[in-house]
Amino acid sequence: MKCLINESTEERIKAAAAKIFMEKGFDGTTTRDIAKEAGLNSALMNYYFRSKEKLFAGVFDEMCELFFHGLTEILSQPLSFKEKILALIDHDFKIFRENPALSNFILNELHRNPERLIDIAKKASSIRSTVLEKQFNDAVASGEIRNVDIKHILLLIPANIQFVFISKPLTMKIHNMCESDFELFLDEHIKVVKEMVANYLFLK
Amino acid sequence: MKCLINESTEERIKAAAAKIFMEKGFDGTTTRDIAKEAGLNSALMNYYFRSKEKLFAGVFDEMCELFFHGLTEILSQPLSFKEKILALIDHDFKIFRENPALSNFILNELHRNPERLIDIAKKASSIRSTVLEKQFNDAVASGEIRNVDIKHILLLIPANIQFVFISKPLTMKIHNMCESDFELFLDEHIKVVKEMVANYLFLK
DNA sequence: AATAAATTTAATCATTTGATTAAATTTATT
DNA sequence: AATAAATTTAATCAAATGATTAAATTTATT
Numbered sequence: 001m002k003c004l005i006n007e008s009t010e011e012r013i014k015a016a017a018a019k020i021f022m023e024k025g026f027d028g029t030t031t032r033d034i035a036k037e038a039g040l041n042s043a044l045m046n047y048y049f050r051s052k053e054k055l056f057a058g059v060f061d062e063m064c065e066l067f068f069h070g071l072t073e074i075l076s077q078p079l080s081f082k083e084k085i086l087a088l089i090d091h092d093f094k095i096f097r098e099n100p101a102l103s104n105f106i107l108n109e110l111h112r113n114p115e116r117l118i119d120i121a122k123k124a125s126s127i128r129s130t131v132l133e134k135q136f137n138d139a140v141a142s143g144e145i146r147n148v149d150i151k152h153i154l155l156l157i158p159a160n161i162q163f164v165f166i167s168k169p170l171t172m173k174i175h176n177m178c179e180s181d182f183e184l185f186l187d188e189h190i191k192v193v194k195e196m197v198a199n200y201l202f203l204k
Numbered sequence: 205m206k207c208l209i210n211e212s213t214e215e216r217i218k219a220a221a222a223k224i225f226m227e228k229g230f231d232g233t234t235t236r237d238i239a240k241e242a243g244l245n246s247a248l249m250n251y252y253f254r255s256k257e258k259l260f261a262g263v264f265d266e267m268c269e270l271f272f273h274g275l276t277e278i279l280s281q282p283l284s285f286k287e288k289i290l291a292l293i294d295h296d297f298k299i300f301r302e303n304p305a306l307s308n309f310i311l312n313e314l315h316r317n318p319e320r321l322i323d324i325a326k327k328a329s330s331i332r333s334t335v336l337e338k339q340f341n342d343a344v345a346s347g348e349i350r351n352v353d354i355k356h357i358l359l360l361i362p363a364n365i366q367f368v369f370i371s372k373p374l375t376m377k378i379h380n381m382c383e384s385d386f387e388l389f390l391d392e393h394i395k396v397v398k399e400m401v402a403n404y405l406f407l408k
Numbered sequence: 409a410a411t412a413a414a415t416t417t418a419a420t421c422a423t424t425t426g427a428t429t430a431a432a433t434t435t436a437t438t
Numbered sequence: 439a440a441t442a443a444a445t446t447t448a449a450t451c452a453a454a455t456g457a458t459t460a461a462a463t464t465t466a467t468t
Contacts, residue, residue, distance in 0.1 A: 159367030
């Protein structure tokens with residue numbers, strides 16, 4: 001007999017799981033934490049998802065989707081290499097600003113279980129290695145940009161964007177910032193990063 | 205009656221704890237894991253250290269010491285601002301290269317329990333805010349370096365150094381690198397980072 | 409050697425944790 | 439309304455975990 005899944009409950013579990021997993025990581029999270037956050041009986045998690053591990057995988061995939069979706073979209077747009085790089089920086093800052101714990105969450109999982117992220121990232125990287133790499137090589141050949149391995153560039157950008165979020169609590173305490181101070185600092189930091197990358201990459 | 209502590213056993217526990225905590229984080233580590241790694245009875249950990257938490261704190265403080273010691277030493281040497289920045293980059297790359305999981309370990313703990321790292325970092329930052337900041341301001345005034353808030357620079361440097369280690373498993377898989385490939389990549393990456401930072405910071 | 413202190417071990421405790429079960433309740437279908 | 443399916447709940451299990459205890463062993467001191 002047909003019986004639709006109660007999407008509301010499933011979504012509540014997922015939302016609660018995302019919040020707690022992001023806050024405390026996989027190992028630091030208990031299934032009871034999640035149930036409490038969602039205001040539900042803890043057995044429901046095993047009814048909708050089969051285990052803590054599978055629930056985590058669902059949440060993680062969604063977070064990565066959030067991260068990679070805009071990225072691949074930018075890469076497949078008809079933009080110049082320079083435009084793409086600057087758009088990428090803006091986009092990533094936006095994503096992580098909306099979700100300051102995301103970088104920690106993803107990188108922690110990369111350490112705990114590399115395979116999961118690698119599977120997801122390989123798909124996205126196939127787009128890089130085709131369209132973007134050609135644009136990059138053309139720009140190098142024409143003297144528009146510095147002759148450097150694109151691997152370094154594709155690492156520099158997330159490094160400069162994500163690290164400011166990863167180290168947020170330290171930055172705030174060391175420089176006695178409140179939340180709004182940090183937001184202003186972020187605005188400046190975006191400018192610095194864009195200027196530094198552009199300054200290094202694009203030759204006059 | 206005088207009876208010296210068996211330093212060897214204590215050190216074995218600490219070494220084993222450092223290895224396992226670094227690998228699996230605080231939450232992912234069990235006291236039995238550590239005892240097994242050290243080849244000791246698990247009750248010995250509570251004999252030498254009083255709890256898992258206190259053992260972790262000891263290990264963490266030592267790791268931070270390792271991280272901050274060379275740093276403060278460089279900062280207090282009679283070097284120019286430029287020399288200090290370039291020495292800092294070299295030093296940090298050296299530390300993290302010797303211990304690729306260190307960055308993950310420290311940043312994960314920053315997320316899990318910010319206070320612990322903040323207490324340690326505040327001491328080191330006091331040196332920055334005195335000697336280095338004066339050198340920086342002088343160099344800005346003399347037009348030697350770009351007029352930018354030093355906070356951004358002190359964030360850019362660890363970002364560019366540490367991220368390559370944090371994302372190591374992803375980089376290796378995406379670009380089909382083996383360990384020796386990655387070491388070569390690291391050598392290149394140091395050059396790129398130094399060139400990019402110097403290019404941005406130091407005006408001709 | 410005798411004694412006391414320090415170290416190590418095996419056994420065990422009390423909680424916590426992920427997961428299951430069977431019953432109760434709600435929702436859909438006829 | 440009656441029935442079946444889907445959802446939710448309370449109770450509970452088995453394993454894992456941090457920690458403790460008391461006994462055994464080793465080391466130092468006299």
